[in-house]
Amino acid sequence: MSSGSSHPMSGPPLLADLPLLACLAVLVAVLAGASLMIGEVAVPMSGLFAGGNSTAAIIMQEIRLPRVLLALAIGGTLGLAGAALQGLLRNPLAEPGIIGASSSAALGAVIVLYFGLFNLFPLALPLAAIAGAVIAIALLFALAGRDPSVLTLILAGIALSSLAGALISLAINLSPDALSASEIVFWLLGSLKDRSMDHFFLSLPFMAAGALLLLTTGRALDALTLGEDMASTLGFDLKRVRVQLIAGTALAVGAGVAVAGVVGFVGLVVPHLLRPFVGHEPRRLLLASTFGGAALLLAADIGVRLIPTNVEMKLGVLTALVGAPFFLFLIFKVRRSMA
């Protein structure tokens, strides 16, 4: 039994989790290094810092580095958004996709692909995806009313996902030729292949803003452990918390989907795996899940290149292949503990 005088968890929450965060950071660094080294040709790591137009410099700086940076940023924000949403909804089955942000962002991007707007200006795709996520959130609040309950939010999210899914299917259905149809389908599958530093720099501000909004909800998420009434009387304006959290998710996930397509289940798997290491505390889970999400997506992106298939497996396919059975396992587990 611990004594009153020495509490390992007292002081800043950051310090309490330093060992865990350090382990995760090392894992992320190792995976990032490995990701840089993997590819069809062997390139020395020095290519990362080489100047000029040497092959090594081009491969490292323009092909592999963006891929690693995007995996870090997208994985991190997906893990963070999952942890934050699970805290808000007080449900370990919540996922960024659940509020309809992912599919609406995908719809925005598909509209651009369908009408060939990206030929007009290359940034159309990411901007449309972010717009899709923002519109979804606005609709969500219109549907759920000014004081949305958790259940209404989830149901509204399902409705929005279904609508976006139907419109995406319509776009594929009406595609003039097989090529543009397959272009849409392949983009939807999710991938970090052939992305440039432009993609990274365009999406970074949105992801950073989203992450900031999400990270600062930590105290309110802790309070929500005791339910909405207790959280309110502990000093939190829950309407503001909901707006902040859903806006943050829309920005982070919308920007991620815009660049990489739909990559699911990272936000579901990571918080669940890390929760026992932070005493099941929602606030401490946020930063840990950011690191964990980055590590998981880096690992998955290494996986799609190492798994010997004729064509490279899509990132979203791999995360879904691993994530969906995990989701089922979680449902069984939650069901048993709630029975």
Add this chain to the structure above:
Amino acid sequence: MSVLDANGLTVIRSGTTILREAGLSLADGEIVGLIGPNGAGKTTLLRCLVNLINPDRGGVHLNGRPVATLSRPEIAREVAYLAQNAGVHWPMSVERIVGLGRLPYSSTFRGLGRRDWTVIERVLEETDIVHLRDRKAPTLSGGERIRMLLASALAVEAPILLADEPISGLDPGHQLQIMQLLKDLARRGRSVIVVLHDLTLALRYCDRIVLMAGGRIVADDQAAGVLTEERLARVYGIEAQIHGDGGNRIVVPIGPAQPPTRPFEAPTGKRSA
């Protein structure tokens, strides 16, 4: 001096009047027992007092300021609230749950400090859950859980405490201990409103008793003045005897009121009192 004032609170939900012209004032250093049959509007009244519900008519003043104009952090530092049937959604340890009561004093980048732990230690002792501190909250029994949640509310150290049925489900020993704790808080200058169903404990520990029925305040007076055999028959529909005097009075329910009286009628007739 009055710290909390409610005037003419009326709450109507889906055509049902849950609270009708209810008024209440709470003074410094006072412990008030809020009693009444199920569905009398006790919880709704408490929720109005902490601005969880906007009344359709009437208003609440906290230290002379309208509570509706105060921010949630401002209210949180003045009023601690223990919700009835509050749940715990994650398997956090008991001491961390109790620590949530310190959230009104924390910030995004600061966790629990030395001062916070001093308070947590004290309330763990006061609610007799020191031995449970490392247990996961969902593994507690019903009575242990209520004591943990009360400890969280106490950890806020607010001048006003509103506790909705904090002793329901506790064993007799812990009931007495918690009521004594609340009374001691009041003696040290805090103001307490406690929702109770145990009439004897209400008589014994409360300075004042507010009796509610059908959304109205039926009586609000010194404890002994409120609880009369005639009134218990009218409000609760029971025949009860009140024995003893001074601090040793006990209320003994004998059976349904004879001749049968209709329990206090709800104003709209839609809710059964």
